[in-house]
Amino acid sequence: MRSPALIPALALLCGGLALFVALGPLDGAPHLTDEVAYTLQARLFAAGQRVGPPSELPGLLLYPFWVSAPSSYAVFPPGWPALLALGEGIGLGAWVNPLLAMALPPLAWRLGQEWADEDTARLSAAIMACSPGLLLLAGSRMAHTSTLVALLLALVIVARGRDAAWAWALGGLGLGYTILARPFDGVVFGGAILLGGLWRAPGLASRALLALGPALAVALTLWDNQRLSGEALTFPVNPWYDAWVADTGRAPGCNALGFGPEIGCHPTLGSLGHSPEKAARLAGAALLRLDRLLLGWPGLGLVAVFGAWRLRPRWVSALALALVVGGYALYWSPGLAYGARFYHPLYALAPLWLAAGLRALTPGPWAWAAPVVALVGLAPVVRDLEAEPYWCVDADLGQLLRQQGITEGVVFLQARGRREVSWPSLGVDAFLCEPMLESGDGLWLNDPSAPRGGLQVRHALPDAEQTRAYLQAHHPGEAAYLVQHDVPTDTRRLLRLTP
Numbered sequence: 001m002r003s004p005a006l007i008p009a010l011a012l013l014c015g016g017l018a019l020f021v022a023l024g025p026l027d028g029a030p031h032l033t034d035e036v037a038y039t040l041q042a043r044l045f046a047a048g049q050r051v052g053p054p055s056e057l058p059g060l061l062l063y064p065f066w067v068s069a070p071s072s073y074a075v076f077p078p079g080w081p082a083l084l085a086l087g088e089g090i091g092l093g094a095w096v097n098p099l100l101a102m103a104l105p106p107l108a109w110r111l112g113q114e115w116a117d118e119d120t121a122r123l124s125a126a127i128m129a130c131s132p133g134l135l136l137l138a139g140s141r142m143a144h145t146s147t148l149v150a151l152l153l154a155l156v157i158v159a160r161g162r163d164a165a166w167a168w169a170l171g172g173l174g175l176g177y178t179i180l181a182r183p184f185d186g187v188v189f190g191g192a193i194l195l196g197g198l199w200r201a202p203g204l205a206s207r208a209l210l211a212l213g214p215a216l217a218v219a220l221t222l223w224d225n226q227r228l229s230g231e232a233l234t235f236p237v238n239p240w241y242d243a244w245v246a247d248t249g250r251a252p253g254c255n256a257l258g259f260g261p262e263i264g265c266h267p268t269l270g271s272l273g274h275s276p277e278k279a280a281r282l283a284g285a286a287l288l289r290l291d292r293l294l295l296g297w298p299g300l301g302l303v304a305v306f307g308a309w310r311l312r313p314r315w316v317s318a319l320a321l322a323l324v325v326g327g328y329a330l331y332w333s334p335g336l337a338y339g340a341r342f343y344h345p346l347y348a349l350a351p352l353w354l355a356a357g358l359r360a361l362t363p364g365p366w367a368w369a370a371p372v373v374a375l376v377g378l379a380p381v382v383r384d385l386e387a388e389p390y391w392c393v394d395a396d397l398g399q400l401l402r403q404q405g406i407t408e409g410v411v412f413l414q415a416r417g418r419r420e421v422s423w424p425s426l427g428v429d430a431f432l433c434e435p436m437l438e439s440g441d442g443l444w445l446n447d448p449s450a451p452r453g454g455l456q457v458r459h460a461l462p463d464a465e466q467t468r469a470y471l472q473a474h475h476p477g478e479a480a481y482l483v484q485h486d487v488p489t490d491t492r493r494l495l496r497l498t499p
Helices: 006-023 033-046 079-088 093-101 104-115 118-130 132-138 144-160 165-181 183-200 204-229 237-244 276-294 300-310 314-328 341-348 350-361 366-387 396-403 435-440 464-474
Strands: 409-416 419-423 428-433 455-459 480-486 491-496
Touching: 006 093, 006 104, 006 118, 006 132, 006 366, 033 079, 079 093, 079 144, 079 165, 093 132, 093 144, 104 118, 104 144, 104 350, 118 132, 118 350, 118 366, 132 144, 132 276, 132 341, 132 366, 144 165, 144 183, 144 341, 165 183, 165 204, 183 204, 183 314, 183 341, 276 300, 276 314, 276 341, 276 350, 300 314, 300 350, 314 341, 341 350, 366 419, 396 480, 396 491
Parallel strands: 409 455, 409 480
Antiparallel strands: 419 428, 480 491
8 A cells, every 4th residue: 555645544543542542441540550650740740840748648658659758759760751741731641652652653664664665664654553562552651652752763863864963853852751761771772772873873963962862861860860869870769669678678779680689679480589590481471472462463473583584784673682682681570561561662673573574474465454453463452451450450439439529538548358360462361459459549549749639549547536537637627538449349339438
């Protein structure tokens, strides 16, 4: 298909499908603890604050990746929540990633034009538009879609190697944003793009403009680290992890890169510690998830490898694979949620690899067929997400409060019990829904910029007397409610605590 409308149509298709995933099976809500922290931080940015006021009782806002005292903030880098704030500030946070995803098919097409023929470039854009793995993360509130857009933008400019100085400055902004949003990806994958750009850029001015974005991002990151953790080279997530696992006897530094019995803040593959053998097993599992979610059918990863071998220069594809897989081998976490999210930077090249492999093996109208194949592959992912709330979290609590007309007051969350769920299309065969996750599905409704007024969501206190004392001390005269969540049956009961 050579219609000039194809690429814009694919951009709209990608954004539309991502929005369907975001508002449909994902309920327009954050699901992972990471997403809850991103959303709360985005609300702080939307209110003009980097850090918010401390919680009146930090234990009632105890949640992963969120600091409640002496000030409140997310422990992640500021780039993505600052971008998410553009949507969150007007109540459209779930729309941000789908809108960003619209840039991916045109960028994939432009990159394909540099390294392959026009038909392969168009097929690459079609694969990018409909890949279930890409749409899943583009429907989430995770940072990966935004960094993929930024990295792919810079890669296209470097691959072209002939654009005006303003384009090189734009590529530098993309690399700088990646550092601010996901520093590891910015250093490992973005660093390789930067080096390639410094080699290919036409003239000193273009090189300087390309390097300016990353340089400013590094300076801002160091300043932000110093402000939050007290040390420029210490990311806030590391002392947070040390404090979070302190009662388990883990030594400080469990979130560091590398191998050893002290590395790893939680057990992986049945034990603590990180080793090359564990890294290889985790990498194998992640590659299988990436293979399954590339177009929704297993085995296409091998076709992509074949396509990567056919593309010239081969060393670019080999380097990209080595950097992403090898880099994340040093990290202890399995990154299980949302498919192979740690390997998401490979989507900058994987659609082109698969397009080249498909056209070499089975010539035909793949620009038409790829979306159909991908949509069939997306169907089981959607069914899994609709059958069980992803990562045990959904928007049911917010819906319950809206149905009762509750927009102000204090809502206490109490959850009991456990249940096992699975999302086999995403490679998650057994997962336990526990009270921390289940009760946390409402904390994202909270406004962290003000500890009083509006809707304030807190963990429940142990008994009625403590609850009355807390309300009298911190929320006198405000309405209060208790939501009891039975985890095994996933049902909620709403009780009013004050008249």
